[in-house]
Amino acid sequence: MTRFIARRLLQAIPTLFGIMIITFIxxxxxxxxPVKLMVAGxxxxxxxDKNRLREGLGLNKPLPLQFVDFTWQAxxxxxxxxxxxxxxxRDMIFERIPNSVQPVLLGLLVGVGVGVPLGFVAAVxxxxxxxxxxRVGTVVLQSTPDFFLGLLMVLFLAIxxxxxxxxxxxxxxxxxxxxxxxAWHLLGPVLxxxxxxxxxxxxxxxxxxxxxxxxxxxxxxxxxxxRERIVMFTHVLRNALIPVVTNFGGILTIVxxxxxxxxxxFNWPGLGRLFFDGLVNKDYPIVQAGIIMSSFLLLISFxxxxxxxxxxxxxxxxx
Amino acid sequence: MRRYLAILSAALLTATACGSQAPQGTQASPAxxxxxxxxxxRGGRVVEGSISDxxxxxxxxxTDTASSGAWSMFYLSLLRSNPDTGDLEPGLAEKFELSKxxxxxxxTLRQGLVWSDGQPFTGEDFKYTAEAVARSAKxxxxxxxxxxxxxxxxxxxxxxxVKGIAVKDGGRVIEIALTKPFCPxxxxxxxxxxxxxxxxxxxxxxxxxxxxxxxxxxxxxxMNMKPPASVGPFVFKEWKPGVSVTMTRxxxxxRGAPLLDEYIIKVxxxxxxxxxxxxxxxxxxxxxxxxxxxxxxNAGREILDFHRFEGVSSYTYISWNAKATKAPWLxxxxxxxxxxxxxxxxxxxxxxVLGYGKQVFTHTPKASWAYPGDDKVTKYNYDPAKAKSLLxxxxxxxxxxxxxxxxxxxxxxxxxxxxxxxxxxxTIGQIAQEQYKAIGVKIDPQFISFPALLERSVxxxxxxxxVILGWSLGLEPDMYSIWHSSQxxxxxxxxxxxxxxxxxxxxxxxxxxxxxxAEARKxxxxxxxxxxxxxxxxxxxxxxxxxxxxxxxxxxVQPKVxxxxxxxxxxxxxxxx
Numbered sequence: 032m033t034r035f036i037a038r039r040l041l042q043a044i045p046t047l048f049g050i051m052i053i054t055f056i057x058x059x060x061x062x063x064x065p066v067k068l069m070v071a072g073x074x075x076x077x078x079x080d081k082n083r084l085r086e087g088l089g090l091n092k093p094l095p096l097q098f099v100d101f102t103w104q105a106x107x108x109x110x111x112x113x114x115x116x117x118x119x120x121r122d123m124i125f126e127r128i129p130n131s132v133q134p135v136l137l138g139l140l141v142g143v144g145v146g147v148p149l150g151f152v153a154a155v156x157x158x159x160x161x162x163x164x165x166r167v168g169t170v171v172l173q174s175t176p177d178f179f180l181g182l183l184m185v186l187f188l189a190i191x192x193x194x195x196x197x198x199x200x201x202x203x204x205x206x207x208x209x210x211x212x213x214a215w216h217l218l219g220p221v222l223x224x225x226x227x228x229x230x231x232x233x234x235x236x237x238x239x240x241x242x243x244x245x246x247x248x249x250x251x252x253x254x255x256x257x258r259e260r261i262v263m264f265t266h267v268l269r270n271a272l273i274p275v276v277t278n279f280g281g282i283l284t285i286v287x288x289x290x291x292x293x294x295x296x297f298n299w300p301g302l303g304r305l306f307f308d309g310l311v312n313k314d315y316p317i318v319q320a321g322i323i324m325s326s327f328l329l330l331i332s333f334x335x336x337x338x339x340x341x342x343x344x345x346x347x348x349x350x
Numbered sequence: 351m352r353r354y355l356a357i358l359s360a361a362l363l364t365a366t367a368c369g370s371q372a373p374q375g376t377q378a379s380p381a382x383x384x385x386x387x388x389x390x391x392r393g394g395r396v397v398e399g400s401i402s403d404x405x406x407x408x409x410x411x412x413t414d415t416a417s418s419g420a421w422s423m424f425y426l427s428l429l430r431s432n433p434d435t436g437d438l439e440p441g442l443a444e445k446f447e448l449s450k451x452x453x454x455x456x457x458t459l460r461q462g463l464v465w466s467d468g469q470p471f472t473g474e475d476f477k478y479t480a481e482a483v484a485r486s487a488k489x490x491x492x493x494x495x496x497x498x499x500x501x502x503x504x505x506x507x508x509x510x511x512v513k514g515i516a517v518k519d520g521g522r523v524i525e526i527a528l529t530k531p532f533c534p535x536x537x538x539x540x541x542x543x544x545x546x547x548x549x550x551x552x553x554x555x556x557x558x559x560x561x562x563x564x565x566x567x568x569x570x571x572x573m574n575m576k577p578p579a580s581v582g583p584f585v586f587k588e589w590k591p592g593v594s595v596t597m598t599r600x601x602x603x604x605r606g607a608p609l610l611d612e613y614i615i616k617v618x619x620x621x622x623x624x625x626x627x628x629x630x631x632x633x634x635x636x637x638x639x640x641x642x643x644x645x646x647x648n649a650g651r652e653i654l655d656f657h658r659f660e661g662v663s664s665y666t667y668i669s670w671n672a673k674a675t676k677a678p679w680l681x682x683x684x685x686x687x688x689x690x691x692x693x694x695x696x697x698x699x700x701x702x703v704l705g706y707g708k709q710v711f712t713h714t715p716k717a718s719w720a721y722p723g724d725d726k727v728t729k730y731n732y733d734p735a736k737a738k739s740l741l742x743x744x745x746x747x748x749x750x751x752x753x754x755x756x757x758x759x760x761x762x763x764x765x766x767x768x769x770x771x772x773x774x775x776x777t778i779g780q781i782a783q784e785q786y787k788a789i790g791v792k793i794d795p796q797f798i799s800f801p802a803l804l805e806r807s808v809x810x811x812x813x814x815x816x817v818i819l820g821w822s823l824g825l826e827p828d829m830y831s832i833w834h835s836s837q838x839x840x841x842x843x844x845x846x847x848x849x850x851x852x853x854x855x856x857x858x859x860x861x862x863x864x865x866x867x868a869e870a871r872k873x874x875x876x877x878x879x880x881x882x883x884x885x886x887x888x889x890x891x892x893x894x895x896x897x898x899x900x901x902x903x904x905x906x907v908q909p910k911v912x913x914x915x916x917x918x919x920x921x922x923x924x925x926x927x
Contacts, residue, residue, distance in 0.1 A: 062802040063801030067804050067805075069413050071804055073413075073824075075824050076491075077831065078839070079492075083487075083490070087488045118575070130592075189626070189630070193630075196630075197630055197632065198626070198627075203594070206590065296619075298618050298619045308403070313801070
């Protein structure tokens with residue numbers, strides 16, 4: 032087992048290196064450099080000043096040298112300072128992770144927690160009114176883009192009805208992460224994050240449950256005289272949940288899953304906005320740090336998933 | 351030796367004499383004006399909505415307006431700008447003068463200036479800030495200070511101090527020796543290069559006078575996120591990155607302690623979020639775009655006061671590349687004039703920016719003390735017939751397809767490029783296409799990404815014709831970097847290759863003297879603006895108005911054209927309960 036893990040981790044190194052090269056190149060081949068973008072339209076800043084800043088930021092060096100610097104920094108888990116904030120990109124990302132994770136995680140829980148039972152109910156009442164109702168609901172959710180749904184929520188729930196705040200993590204002057212004020216502010220983003228799950232899980236679970244229901248072992252269970260509740264929950268639902276678990280394969284990347292759309296609509300200072308702005312402004316250190324950290328977590332998640340498979344399914348051998 | 355105070359009043363007189371150009375807050379509510387005269391009470395807070403993130407609270411390395419809007423509450427320059435004309439006024443320095451030979455700048459500080467922590471504010475703070483700029487590896491401000499005697503030696507590490515900055519009279523007098531006369535020096539040097547002067551007694555700890563290493567100079571200083579003392583109206587309290595900056599009253603502010611307890615700048619993701627925050631009362635002060643004004647005015651009638659005043663900080667234009675390889679006709683002044691006559695700019699102002707702007711015909715804003723007066727600039731009306739006759743005078747002949755042929759036989763077809771996603775500019779591009787078609791010039795509008803546009807609008811690229819962009823203007827009327835013919839080198843700003851010897855001469859005189867008096871400079875800028883409006887290197891379009899909303903509870907606010915984000919009378923703002 033240890034050898035398996037070690038080998039998988041070693042294999043991850045060239046993958047990460049490839050990701051680094053691609054990220055590095057893609058960022059730099061697009062037109063205009065960060066310094067030019069930073070001071071665009073300001074005629075008081077001379078070309079000399081800009082060149083001095085390029086030098087200060089290390090942008091005047093040849094690309095291969097810049098890449099060596101970048102690799103050497105990344106090995107020491109240092110991604111350099113943001114060009115705009117003049118602070119370590121790593122710190123800026125770490126300080127925003129809690130902001131992002133909170134609504135994403137809650138959204139996932141709501142999505143699964145409500146979506147799975149809905150799918151189960153739909154399967155059980157197949158062909159009846161409840162089933163149709165759930166199907167129409169999921170189709171509507173699935174086909175409404177998040178940004179539109181979000182804006183509708185802000186317009187009706189926040190501005191007109193004042194049920195939820197228009198955005199932000201706390202009211203002005205308040206600063207807490209586990210409190211009623213935060214919970215109130217979380218409502219909108221969590222619902223929006225849950226939207227995907229609410230649209231997806233009912234349909235997935237419905238199909239799975241129906242398929243499991245037609246299996247022989249279910250008939251056997253019923254023939255044995257087991258109570259319907261036990262058949263449904265211990266036998267059917269448990270088996271139907273396997274694809275949900277597979278879906279969690281990249282679970283660790285949840286740390287970086289902040290969506291720029293949700294964060295913009297609800298003015299949430301999370302990672303999505305940080306990376307998006309970094310990309311628009313060509314803040315290389317932020318973008319590079321973000322991509323490499325999330326790729327790393329994805330690779331780790333995959334290793335974990337493989338191990339879990341091996342543990343769960345005796346047919347898969349660890350070698 | 352000459353007193354700038356006297357000049358200031360002269361400039362003020364001129365501004366008022368010209369009547370129509372006097373800037374005005376056209377729609378200030380009667381309540382706000384009346385409240386300005388009322389006695390304010392202490393207490394309360396103002397929450398300002400900002401649409402971009404605050405990046406640093408350190409002036410030396412700051413490059414964006416959201417950041418400077420925040421740090422300018424703590425760190426000030428020695429001088430202020432007249433809120434109506436933009437001319438210099440006493441600030442921390444009560445007297446300031448440029449010697450007759452233009453080689454010495456002297457600032458005399460007010461008596462008894464102190465930082466919020468009680469330490470005296472002196473010329474040493476000024477000198478330290480200039481040296482911090484010199485040692486920074488991340489600043490873009492060094493060229494502001496390059497004409498100071500001994501600057502280069504200090505930057506190169508050959509000297510332990512900048513010799514040309516002398517602090518005298520117990521720190522009250524700052525005397526700066528220049529290597530050559532530089533008329534904008536009084537203003538440009540007043541912020542020690544950074545724009546805001548730092549408290550030396552705090553920053554000097556851990557500072558290595560010799561080093562440009564970012565760990566030992568100012569670039570990575572921990573106080574960049576935590577300003578330790580303030581000489582401005584507010585004192586730093588807390589910064590939540592990506593969320594807000596909170597500040598409290600500075601009891602020791604030299605213009606009198608503000609009435610507000612707190613001032614908070616809150617960061618929003620975009621203009622839509624600011625609009626919502628204004629309407630729900632989450633913020634008490636914020637700006638909007640033209641398209642949102644009516645909506646916010648209607649929906650927020652009960653709680654918001656609308657202020658609209660002439661913008662002076664930026665203008666939008668279509669530049670015409672006089673050396674365009676594919677459009678040789680742009681080198682001809684008559685063609686460029688025809689392009690101004692052929693575009694209905696007043697209709698653009700009316701329909702695209704919904705009337706929240708003013709058409710301009712030249713570079714210097716009308717409200718500025720350096721503006722020559724309307725009678726001195728060439729004005730253009732929308733006149734397609736005149737445009738056509740100008741094209742014909744220039745030698746163009748109408749082709750069978752309704753498009754003019756240039757003297758070399760080529761059809762007059764060219765591109766107008768602008769940045770994708772900027773709806774206002776995209777619309778202007780489309781209007782230009784339509785209206786220029788009517789005068790026989792075929793336009794191919796192209797919308798490309800902003801970075802790509804920046805790469806294309808440079809002097810070394812001759813493969814572009816028209817570009818719609820905007821300039822942000824500082825308070826200094828000098829326009830050397832845009833209009834002087836020498837500024838057409840690689841990546842410089844004169845990418846239209848404008849070259850007019852008279853303009854060059856006037857720009858040089860306005861910049862390097864020898865006569866740096868306001869009268870002389872005004873005369874020089876009159877020459878420049880006269881030629882610019884006549885030569886039409888750009889089709890100057892408009893300056894957008896500033897459109898701001900204040901919650902009705904905020905009293906004492908008097909927005910003015912040249913009042914910066916800090917509010918020229920912010921210490922008098924108060925909250926009505």
